[in-house]
Each structure stands twice: as C-alpha cells, then as structure tokens.
Amino acid sequence: MNGLESVLVVGTGLIGTSVALALRGHDVPVHLADRDAGAVRLARELGAGVEWDGRRVGLAVVAVPPHLVAEQIARLQREGAARFYTDVASVKRLPIEQAAALGCDLGAYVPGHPLAGRERSGPAAARADLFLGRPWALCPTEETSPDAVEVLRGLVKLCGGEAVEVGADEHDRAVAVVSHAPHVAASAVAARLAEASGTALGLAGQGVRDVTRIAAGDPALWTGILSGNALPVADVLEAIADDLATAAAALRASAAPEDGTAGMDGVTGLLRRGVVGTTRIPGKHGGPARAYASVQVVIGDRPGELARLFQVAEAAGVNIEDVRLEHTPGLPLGAAELQVQPEAVPALTEALRTGGWQLP
Numbered sequence: 280m281n282g283l284e285s286v287l288v289v290g291t292g293l294i295g296t297s298v299a300l301a302l303r304g305h306d307v308p309v310h311l312a313d314r315d316a317g318a319v320r321l322a323r324e325l326g327a328g329v330e331w332d333g334r335r336v337g338l339a340v341v342a343v344p345p346h347l348v349a350e351q352i353a354r355l356q357r358e359g360a361a362r363f364y365t366d367v368a369s370v371k372r373l374p375i376e377q378a379a380a381l382g383c384d385l386g387a388y389v390p391g392h393p394l395a396g397r398e399r400s401g402p403a404a405a406r407a408d409l410f411l412g413r414p415w416a417l418c419p420t421e422e423t424s425p426d427a428v429e430v431l432r433g434l435v436k437l438c439g440g441e442a443v444e445v446g447a448d449e450h451d452r453a454v455a456v457v458s459h460a461p462h463v464a465a466s467a468v469a470a471r472l473a474e475a476s477g478t479a480l481g482l483a484g485q486g487v488r489d490v491t492r493i494a495a496g497d498p499a500l501w502t503g504i505l506s507g508n509a510l511p512v513a514d515v516l517e518a519i520a521d522d523l524a525t526a527a528a529a530l531r532a533s534a535a536p537e538d539g540t541a542g543m544d545g546v547t548g549l550l551r552r553g554v555v556g557t558t559r560i561p562g563k564h565g566g567p568a569r570a571y572a573s574v575q576v577v578i579g580d581r582p583g584e585l586a587r588l589f590q591v592a593e594a595a596g597v598n599i600e601d602v603r604l605e606h607t608p609g610l611p612l613g614a615a616e617l618q619v620q621p622e623a624v625p626a627l628t629e630a631l632r633t634g635g636w637q638l639p
C-alpha cells in the first residue's frame with residue numbers, strides 16, 4: 280500500500296476538484312465528498328472522480344475552509360476513512376493546533392498548502408494544471424511520520440507541483456508577505472473602484488486589472504484565511520500602511536508651492552524598493568524570473584480571432600508562454616500581447632505579418 284492507490288477529496292471546490300482532476304490525469308482512483316451535494320455532482324461530471332461510498336482509501340485530502348479542516352480530519356479518522364491525511368488550507372498553525380486539541384492522530388497527517396489558486400471558487404473553476412510548477416508547502420510536525428511525508432511528496436509530484444518543506448510558523452509568516460497582505464492591499468485598491476466614476480472606469484487599463492485581480496476572491500473564505508493568520512498579516516499591513524502614509528505626505532508636501540519638489544525622495548525611494556521587490560519574485564518552476572519577449576498584435580473583437588492567432592503561432596513552431604488581452608472601449612478592436620521566448624520573436628512576427636496580422 281503506497282498511500283496513493285486511492286484518494287478521497289473532501290471539499291470539491293476550486294482546490295479539491297483541481298487536485299482530483301490532476302490525479303485522474305494519472306489514473307488514480309478518486310472519491311469525492313462535500314457537504315454540498317451539487318458540488319460533488321459537478322466535480323464528478325467534470326471527470327474528477329466518483330462519489331465516495333465510505334470505503335477506506337490511501338490518502339484523504341481535506342480541501343475545506345481553514346477553520347473546518349481539523350474537525351473534518353478528526354471525523355474522518357474516527358471513521359477510519361484513510362491511512363494518511365493532508366489538507367490544503369492557506370494557513371497552517373491553526374489547523375495543526377485544532378487537530379492536536381481534537382486528539383487527531385498527527386502521525387498520519389501532513390499539513391499542506393499549494394501556492395496556486397484563482398479568484399473564483401467552486402468546482403467549475405477547477406483546472407487539472409493549476410499546480411504545475413507551483414510551490415506546495417508541506418509543514419510536518421514533530422509527530423508526522425516520514426512515511427506520510429513521502430506519500431505527500433508523491434501527491435505533489437502527481438499534481439505537477441514542487442514540494443517545499445517548511446515549519447508551520449515560518450510558513451504562516453511567509454505567506455503573510457507573499458499572499459495574505461497582498462490580498463488585502465489589492466482589496467483596498469479595488470474598493471476605491473466601487474465609488475469610481477464612469478469616466479474613471481472607462482479609462483481602466485491593464486495596470487489596475489493586474490493589481491486587483493485577486494481582490495475578486497470570496498470574502499468569506501478570505502476572512503477565514505486572514506483571521507487564521509492575524510498577527511503576521513497585521514505586521515505586514517502596518518508596514519505597507521507606513522509606506523503609503525509616507526508617500527501621501529511626500530506628495531502633499533511636494534504639491535505645496537513653497538516646497539517645490541521637496542519630499543519626492545520618499546516617493547521615489549518607495550518606487551525603487553518596489554522595482555527591487557518585483558525582481559525578487561521567482562519565475563516558473565521556482566527558478567529566477569525568466570524575461571519573456573512580448574509581441575503585440577491587433578485583433579478584431581469577434582469569435583475565433585484568438586484561436587486563429589494561436590494557429591499561426593503553432594504553425595510557426597512557437598510556444599506561447601502567456602497571453603494578455605486589452606480591449607479598447609467602444610472599438611471593435613483589441614490588442615493581444617503574446618509572451619514568448621526571446622529567440623522565437625523573429626519567427627512569430629514573420630509568420631504573423633505573412634498571415635496579414637497587424638503588428639504595431
């Protein structure tokens with residue numbers, strides 16, 4: 280028994296169904312359970328597995344909101360549902376403490392957290408490739424058995440992720456910086472848009488979309504995540520608030536006629552530190568950020584246009600690493616920005632021009 284001969288996913292939402300789909304891609308038998316029968320039905324129809332009939336499995340993956348993880352593990356262990364257990368919650372100290380308090384068998388439980396997700400919830404948003412090349416934190420405690428950790432490493436590998444072993448406290452402080460505080464900051468920016476004028480919204484470009492995408496996430500789920508990591512997140516938010524207050528004060532001072540440009544140093548310093556911060560984010564597969572080259576193409580706003588564009592790239596043997604679309608309000612046109620390896624640019628531009636595409 281290797282622990283991955285059959286898997287039970289409890290909580291068939293975005294993350295649970297994505298894990299299930301990734302495992303089904305490797306022919307692992309997957310059983311599905313959720314308190315919402317509709318979520319199980321939809322996950323099953325998407326090909327994520329079959330409804331759980333109570334049989335014992337190798338591994339149970341608990342993919343419910345953070346404060347419900349421990350009670351689910353305790354219940355499943357009482358029922359003898361699985362040999363090994365893990366969860367995917369975005370905070371790690373909370374479920375570990377609650378599982379210990381409920382008397383769970385901590386030897387069979389490997390707390391986990393894939394650093395991949397989306398701003399949408401539910402099985403319909405799930406993707407089999409969600410975890411490809413993404414870090415997946417494993418936070419074994421002193422009680423966790425090495426066998427259980429090995430099983431989890433196998434799960435992460437099947438899902439295409441990169442296992443990173445880290446203590447729960449260090450994990451929680453780290454994700455406060457790279458995930459939780461950024462979410463709140465994005466919400467603060469997006470909240471300004473709730474009161475913005477039609478003119479302002481009509482001028483929205485890619486910048487505001489980039490900064491606010493994650494703010495569309497489920498407020499109930501995120502309230503649970505943030506309250507489960509309250510102090511580390513508060514520390515980071517206070518540091519961000521200090522930077523913002525300094526920048527605002529500098530701008531006010533510089534706008535006063537008697538001060539001229541005095542005080543702008545505070546703003547420029549923040550912008551410079553921001554540039555340094557962006558360069559420190561690793562790229563795909565945890566390596567250093569790879570600089571892709573971008574090729575811009577004008578596209579008509581009609582069905583099939585993007586598919587035709589991709590066909591040209593495919594015929595030219597060019598892999599598209601990423602794509603962004605920019606719509607021009609009021610015009611039947613948009614711009615597609617294709618991110619490709621720098622060495623592929625000549626072949627792609629040549630193929631596009633030959634195919635009659637308009638390149639700016």
Ligand SMILES: NC(=O)c1ccc[n+]([C@@H]2O[C@H](COP(=O)([O-])OP(=O)(O)OC[C@H]3O[C@@H](n4cnc5c(N)ncnc54)[C@H](O)[C@@H]3O)[C@@H](O)[C@H]2O)c1
Nearest residue numbers: 290292293294313314315343344345368369396397400401
């Ligand atoms: N959303 C993300 O980007 C993301 C990324 C990584 C990890 N996570 C973590 O994954 C977990 C699930 O998040 P999600 O985004 O998939 O949420 P989701 O809302 O899409 O799915 C959660 C599912 O859990 C089910 N559920 C709730 N209580 C349950 C219970 N007691 N028993 C059985 N099922 C129950 C819900 O019905 C729902 O189907 C959370 O712990 C979250 O912190 C989320």
Ligand SMILES: O=C(O)C(=O)C[C@]1(C(=O)O)C=C[C@@H](O)C=C1
Nearest residue numbers: 369393394395396397398458493
């Ligand atoms: O990409 C997104 O939409 C996410 O919100 C994913 C993200 C993240 O911050 O990176 C959010 C919360 C999770 O716990 C893990 C991943």
